[in-house]
Amino acid sequence: MYSVTQLEKQQIGLRLPKYLIDEVDSFTQEFAVNRTDIVIEALRSYLTEQKAKLFYESLTTSTKEAKQMIDGELEESSLGDLIDELENHTHS
Numbered sequence: 001m002y003s004v005t006q007l008e009k010q011q012i013g014l015r016l017p018k019y020l021i022d023e024v025d026s027f028t029q030e031f032a033v034n035r036t037d038i039v040i041e042a043l044r045s046y047l048t049e050q051k052a053k054l055f056y057e058s059l060t061t062s063t064k065e066a067k068q069m070i071d072g073e074l075e076e077s078s079l080g081d082l083i084d085e086l087e088n089h090t091h092s
Contacts, residue, residue: 014039
């Protein structure tokens, strides 16, 4: 959940191709929504999709590394090594 401060709207400027604005305007008329609502939903959807993509890429990498460890192709790591790696990765 977001705080009231986080929900406060801030104006930004965007430059979009005319064809895209025309499509948005057509959509706004057909479904009685405004441009802001469309842009907010598009950004929210895009960010959610990108976060999911990153999560699944990380999961795939982790699964491959686990398989390599099981198969003896990769040195096993300790939990401490994993924590160190995660901490160093997030501070980079």
